[in-house]
Amino acid sequence: MSERILSVSKLSVVYGARRGFVNAVRNASLDIYRGECLALVGESGSGKTTLALSIVRALPTNAKILQGSILYRLNPNSEIDIARLSEDEIRKIRWKEIAMVFQGSMNAFNPVLKIREHFIETVKAHGIAIDRKELIDRAAKLLSLVMLDANRVLNSYPHQLSGGMKQRTLIALALMLEPKILILDEPTSALDVVSQKTVLNVLSNLKKELNLSMVFITHDLAITAEVADRVGVMYAGQLVEVGDIYGVYYKPLHPYTQGLLKAIPRLKGSVDIASIPGSPPDLINPPRGCTFHPRCPFAMDICRREEPPETHTNDRIVKCWLYAKDSKVI
Amino acid sequence: MDSMGTAYRIVRSYIFRRCVRAFATIFIVMTLTFFILRLMPGNPIDLYIINLMRSGGLSYEEARNRALALFRINLTMPLHIQYFEYLSNVFRGDLGNSIISVGTPVIKIIAEFLPWTVFSVGLALIISFVLGIFIGTLMAYRRGSKIDSILITLLSAFSAIPNYIIGLLFIVVLGAQLKLVPFTMLRGAYSPYIKPGFTPEFIADVFLHAAFPILVYVITTIGSWALTMRGSVISVLGEDYVLVAKVRGLPERRIMWTYVGRNAVLPLFTNLAISIGFIFGGSTLVEFVFVYRGIGYRLWEAVGARDYPVAQGIFLIITIAVVLSNLLADMLYAVLDPRVRIE
Amino acid sequence: MNYLNKAHFKGRITRSAKEFLQILRRNKSGTVGLAILLLFIVLGTVGPMVVPKPVSDPSKIYLPLSWEHPFGTDFEGKDVFAQIVHGTPIVLQIAFLTGLLTILIAIVLGSISGFKGGLLDTVIMFAADIILTIPFIPLFMVLATIIKFSDARAIALLLAAFSWPSIARAIRSQILALRETTFIEAAKIIGYSTIEIIFREMLPNIAPFIAVSFIFASINAIYAQVGLAFLGIVPYIGENWGIMINRAYTYGAIFYSKSFWYNMAPILMIILLQTGLILFSRLLEDVLNPRVREE
Numbered sequence: 015m016s017e018r019i020l021s022v023s024k025l026s027v028v029y030g031a032r033r034g035f036v037n038a039v040r041n042a043s044l045d046i047y048r049g050e051c052l053a054l055v056g057e058s059g060s061g062k063t064t065l066a067l068s069i070v071r072a073l074p075t076n077a078k079i080l081q082g083s084i085l086y087r088l089n090p091n092s093e094i095d096i097a098r099l100s101e102d103e104i105r106k107i108r109w110k111e112i113a114m115v116f117q118g119s120m121n122a123f124n125p126v127l128k129i130r131e132h133f134i135e136t137v138k139a140h141g142i143a144i145d146r147k148e149l150i151d152r153a154a155k156l157l158s159l160v161m162l163d164a165n166r167v168l169n170s171y172p173h174q175l176s177g178g179m180k181q182r183t184l185i186a187l188a189l190m191l192e193p194k195i196l197i198l199d200e201p202t203s204a205l206d207v208v209s210q211k212t213v214l215n216v217l218s219n220l221k222k223e224l225n226l227s228m229v230f231i232t233h234d235l236a237i238t239a240e241v242a243d244r245v246g247v248m249y250a251g252q253l254v255e256v257g258d259i260y261g262v263y264y265k266p267l268h269p270y271t272q273g274l275l276k277a278i279p280r281l282k283g284s285v286d287i288a289s290i291p292g293s294p295p296d297l298i299n300p301p302r303g304c305t306f307h308p309r310c311p312f313a314m315d316i317c318r319r320e321e322p323p324e325t326h327t328n329d330r331i332v333k334c335w336l337y338a339k340d341s342k343v344i
Numbered sequence: 345m346d347s348m349g350t351a352y353r354i355v356r357s358y359i360f361r362r363c364v365r366a367f368a369t370i371f372i373v374m375t376l377t378f379f380i381l382r383l384m385p386g387n388p389i390d391l392y393i394i395n396l397m398r399s400g401g402l403s404y405e406e407a408r409n410r411a412l413a414l415f416r417i418n419l420t421m422p423l424h425i426q427y428f429e430y431l432s433n434v435f436r437g438d439l440g441n442s443i444i445s446v447g448t449p450v451i452k453i454i455a456e457f458l459p460w461t462v463f464s465v466g467l468a469l470i471i472s473f474v475l476g477i478f479i480g481t482l483m484a485y486r487r488g489s490k491i492d493s494i495l496i497t498l499l500s501a502f503s504a505i506p507n508y509i510i511g512l513l514f515i516v517v518l519g520a521q522l523k524l525v526p527f528t529m530l531r532g533a534y535s536p537y538i539k540p541g542f543t544p545e546f547i548a549d550v551f552l553h554a555a556f557p558i559l560v561y562v563i564t565t566i567g568s569w570a571l572t573m574r575g576s577v578i579s580v581l582g583e584d585y586v587l588v589a590k591v592r593g594l595p596e597r598r599i600m601w602t603y604v605g606r607n608a609v610l611p612l613f614t615n616l617a618i619s620i621g622f623i624f625g626g627s628t629l630v631e632f633v634f635v636y637r638g639i640g641y642r643l644w645e646a647v648g649a650r651d652y653p654v655a656q657g658i659f660l661i662i663t664i665a666v667v668l669s670n671l672l673a674d675m676l677y678a679v680l681d682p683r684v685r686i687e
Numbered sequence: 688m689n690y691l692n693k694a695h696f697k698g699r700i701t702r703s704a705k706e707f708l709q710i711l712r713r714n715k716s717g718t719v720g721l722a723i724l725l726l727f728i729v730l731g732t733v734g735p736m737v738v739p740k741p742v743s744d745p746s747k748i749y750l751p752l753s754w755e756h757p758f759g760t761d762f763e764g765k766d767v768f769a770q771i772v773h774g775t776p777i778v779l780q781i782a783f784l785t786g787l788l789t790i791l792i793a794i795v796l797g798s799i800s801g802f803k804g805g806l807l808d809t810v811i812m813f814a815a816d817i818i819l820t821i822p823f824i825p826l827f828m829v830l831a832t833i834i835k836f837s838d839a840r841a842i843a844l845l846l847a848a849f850s851w852p853s854i855a856r857a858i859r860s861q862i863l864a865l866r867e868t869t870f871i872e873a874a875k876i877i878g879y880s881t882i883e884i885i886f887r888e889m890l891p892n893i894a895p896f897i898a899v900s901f902i903f904a905s906i907n908a909i910y911a912q913v914g915l916a917f918l919g920i921v922p923y924i925g926e927n928w929g930i931m932i933n934r935a936y937t938y939g940a941i942f943y944s945k946s947f948w949y950n951m952a953p954i955l956m957i958i959l960l961q962t963g964l965i966l967f968s969r970l971l972e973d974v975l976n977p978r979v980r981e982e
Contacts, residue, residue: 108593625822
């Protein structure tokens with residue numbers, strides 16, 4: 015088992031809205047290992063993006079990390095808590111250690127700068143002393159890695175590139191500083207099927223060649239099977255199930271995961287889960303006890319009263335009272 | 345060969361089209377001026393002839409010849425020939441002679457007064473633009489705060505008040521009432537007792553005289569720059585590439601200048617055109633208020649004295665100045681926004 | 688102007704009285720603008736009937752402020768306040784007439800441009816560009832030497848001829864954008880006729896902009912007519928605040944401290960009116976904004 019490089023522990027994040035505080039992420043814990051691809055799935059509003067933004071501390075101004083820690087293994091003998099770093103300190107971590115590629119990269123580049131300038135300024139911003147020619151060479155290599163014509167792309171302005179090209183360029187840019195973790199938030203939702211496939215191929219290659227850890231956020235379960243090793247399922251701001259991808263998909267433990275897989279939703283935007291009755295909960299006033307209990311076919315009395323603990327089985331972590339009594343409760 | 349392709353690209357290019365539009369405008373204005381002069385009932389030529397006949401006791405023939413020479417018009421030739429002669433005259437810089445200051449070519453009068461207007465208006469535009477951008481950015485970053493709402497109300501109010509009124513306010517309150525500023529001594533573009541030249545004495549004097557007109561221009565135009573910039577910055581701050589820049593670990597300063605600043609300022613250049621036209625046109629009034637001897641003031645003098653060649657010549661020049669400034673602004677925009685260049 | 692983002696709305700641009708009062712309470716500066724505007728309207732309509740016409744009286748030159756003469760008297764002994772009051776109707780008339788004509792021309796030309804497109808669009812926009820570039824004060828000055836207006840209100844037409852381009856441009860681009868939106872297409876599919884579409888769907892979106900443009904055109908008209916009068920280039924007779932300032936200037940009253948109130952009166956009136964109009968325009972924006980009802 016490879017080493018653990020990121021450990022999110024009991025993280026809670028709230029947004030301030032007019033009606034009250036939105037509990038976007040509640041008590042979430044997640045580990046990421048070297049060289050693996052973890053898929054993070056869930057409906058819109060489940061908290062996936064908020065969790066990711068917390069890791070790079072790019073939350074909007076009305077959001078706040080209430081509690082929890084985000085421990086990152088900077089080098090073999092030191093771990094830092096990202097949640098507690100100052101703005102200056104986190105700036106050094108961003109992109110160099112952990113990079114994040116957003117969904118809809120159509121507008122991810124500065125319209126008045128050429129692509130090559132984006133690469134140059136990123137390297138300069140992190141104070142890396144590197145010869146200009148070497149810099150461009152490295153950028154060109156990465157661009158070929160994502161299957162793009164380096165010369166053409168580097169000398170273009172963003173508006174001269176297609177959506178798929180921009181997405182891949184952003185991935186290349188994300189790898190420029192050789193980060194240990196690459197977070198991709200819905201990297202393929204805005205793309206057509208052909209570009210989707212290209213991007214997924216690219217990601218598989220990257221994982222193999224660079225021993226890169228990836229967090230792949232999506233609401234589309236079908237795609238995850240192509241690239242991910244493990245999957246984490248989020249519901250209403252909580253991680254309800256995490257485990258090896260084949261294990262989870264063939265034998266889902268949590269009732270929500272089971273419902274998801276039965277419906278196999280493939281729609282964009284709000285996911286139509288016809289087989290799970292009810293609607294997603296109000297995140298300002300979430301239900302007491304287990305958040306899923308109003309819609310769960312197996313809901314028990316305790317589910318209505320107390321939040322279930324994390325149960326660790328051999329290859330799975332589940333947050334459900336159904337399994338709490340059988341296995342070790344941690 | 346690819347020469348066809350290049351020619352096509354040039355014709356389609358933004359700059360080329362803007363140049364064509366600029367010249368078309370100037371051309372049309374010249375044509376309009378020509379026809380207004382000739383075809384309006386009670387046109388100035390006839391009036392001048394009548395005047396000459398009455399006061400100078402000249403015969404119709406003599407008066408007419410004098411008038412035509414003055415206006416550079418030869419009525420015996422067919423209209424279209426006259427038109428071409430008029431155009432060629434204008435291109436050669438011959439705009440006729442002044443009626444009042446007999447013998448002085450209009451173009452010489454313009455050369456004497458125009459620089460002062462360009463100086464004061466140009467300087468005011470730059471100051472207003474730059475200050476407005478800074479204030480607008482500040483307001484955007486402090487959006488929703490008390491100072492933001494106060495500034496919004498204040499700036500919108502300022503931009504509605506006529507520039508000449510503010511000028512008058514200065515004169516009446518600061519000059520006549522509180523006797524703080526000796527406005528009567530600040531007439532003209534420079535003091536008559538100081539010799540013109542590149543001496544610090546003269547330059548300081550020039551700035552002193554231009555100070556109040558510039559102040560008035562800035563006060564009345566800064567509001568719209570600031571408010572537009574504020575809106576633009578707020579909009580840009582919400583763009584993806586700003587967030588991505590932050591996540592890329594770029595320093596705040598770089599983001600503010602190259603990401604927010606350069607993108608937010610772009611829409612302002614389209615406003616620049618309107619602002620330039622307004623400020624050149626409004627210079628007439630402001631120069632009148634402060635007796636600042638620029639081209640606007642001279643126009644008022646010419647109109648009052650019914651000196652038509654001068655009046656028309658100045659009007660033409662002012663319009664050309666506006667058109668050329670707009671063209672400059674357009675080119676600047678093309679330099680700053682790559683999306684516009686490559687079409 | 689983000690009216691285009693409000694893709695779903697109730698299509699009502701009218702408000703109930705209760706809503707109106709709520710807006711007044713919320714938008715304080717706008718309410719002040721409304722009050723100022725009403726004040727001027729009263730001044731212009733009722734004023735001339737109540738206040739006697741100013742008459743020169745050499746015995747009353749430069750009197751100080753008093754109840755009888757709220758702004759004192761001028762160098763001829765005429766009551767300054769009376770001059771203001773009698774100058775108000777024409778100022779307001781020209782201003783609002785210009786505003787009205789401007790938006791009418793702009794709506795017609797802008798809509799034709801936006802809907803029909805093609806050659807008509809190119810021609811109209813080209814004309815608009817040319818007019819936008821020509822500085823109108825110098826043009827008016829030159830024109831005034833050759834043309835004499837018999838009716839002061841003809842100036843409104845001329846002013847409108849120079850104000851329509853920028854507004855027509857904006858209307859055109861809004862129509863172009865709205866044309867492509869899905870709710871217009873939906874309306875067409877449902878079977879609404881073009882007229883119905885214009886009045887039901889498009890107008891509520893454009894209404895705030897048109898109302899605000901009306902105010903801005905009026906503000907511009909005031910700037911122009913007072914400015915021209917101030918320069919002494921007024922092709923008509925009558926009391927006009929600008930003429931008052933012009934007289935102050937030509938008779939040297941500007942620099943005379945005793946005539947302070949004579950100088951200040953028209954200046955203050957203009958500042959008050961313009962500020963009132965601008966604030967009112969913000970209230971108008973608020974009132975006419977078609978919004979989704981907040982649950």
